[in-house]
Amino acid sequence: MNLHETIFELIDMRSFSNLWFWIALAVVWSTASHWVLGVPYDMVLRARRVGGQAEADLEDMVRININRILYINQLSGTVLLSFGCFILTVLGLLGFLYGVEFAQAVFLLAFPMSFVGLLSLRTAVRIRVEEPQGADLHKRLMRHRIGVQAIGVVAIFVTALWGMFKNFSIGVLGG
Numbered sequence: 001m002n003l004h005e006t007i008f009e010l011i012d013m014r015s016f017s018n019l020w021f022w023i024a025l026a027v028v029w030s031t032a033s034h035w036v037l038g039v040p041y042d043m044v045l046r047a048r049r050v051g052g053q054a055e056a057d058l059e060d061m062v063r064i065n066i067n068r069i070l071y072i073n074q075l076s077g078t079v080l081l082s083f084g085c086f087i088l089t090v091l092g093l094l095g096f097l098y099g100v101e102f103a104q105a106v107f108l109l110a111f112p113m114s115f116v117g118l119l120s121l122r123t124a125v126r127i128r129v130e131e132p133q134g135a136d137l138h139k140r141l142m143r144h145r146i147g148v149q150a151i152g153v154v155a156i157f158v159t160a161l162w163g164m165f166k167n168f169s170i171g172v173l174g175g
Contacts, residue, residue, distance in 0.1 A: 015105030016163035017170070025159060028109055029152040032116055036145045037123060038065035048138050059133060062141070069124040084114055101166065108162060112155035119147050 015021045034041050039061050047058035072080075088111055095104035123144045132140050 015101050016166045021105055022163075025109065025156065028113070029156060032113065033145060033149050033152060036141045036148070037062060037069070037120055037127075039141070041141075041145060044138055044141050048135075055134065059137065062127065062137065066124045066127050069121060070128060073121055073124075084117075088114065104162070104166075108155070108159045112151050115151050116148050119144065119151070 036044060039058065043054070043058055043061065047055040088107065091103045091107040091110065094100045095102075095107045123140065127137070127140060130136075130140075
């Protein structure tokens with residue numbers, strides 16, 4: 001057995017039977033759930049609990065991130081949307097039409113995250129229009145986080161089902 005075969009045997013290139021894929025999936029969704037519009041969720045909890053300077057810091061951080069998100073959307077939103085749709089289409093076709101398992105795995109990570117991006121943009125616009133402060137801002141950020149978590153639960157469930165199907169079909173059919 002040469003070096004190339006040894007490496008590919010050590011690192012299983014089938015994504016759904018690879019532990020690293022499942023670790024990456026958990027990290028992606030845990031990170032997406034923790035960072036609410038670019039603000040760490042513990043900062044929201046601290047502002048709710050303590051108030052005062054923590055509340056002012058939260059409002060400043062939300063304002064900065066909202067301005068950044070809306071500026072990027074205004075400057076290159078159409079290009080990013082077009083590029084994202086292109087990449088997702090290529091991944092979907094490669095993965096599900098041509099059977100490339102790596103493309104399926106990346107698609108099952110990226111597609112739900114595109115919904116998180118759209119939800120973040122929608123929340124940013126709503127916060128800009130409504131300009132909530134204090135408890136209203138906490139509620140808006142909490143709703144956004146719950147939305148992200150709901151998308152994550154569905155995405156993890158679908159990915160797990162698809163991964164089990166792929167692993168069982170490889171085990172039963174022998175490759």
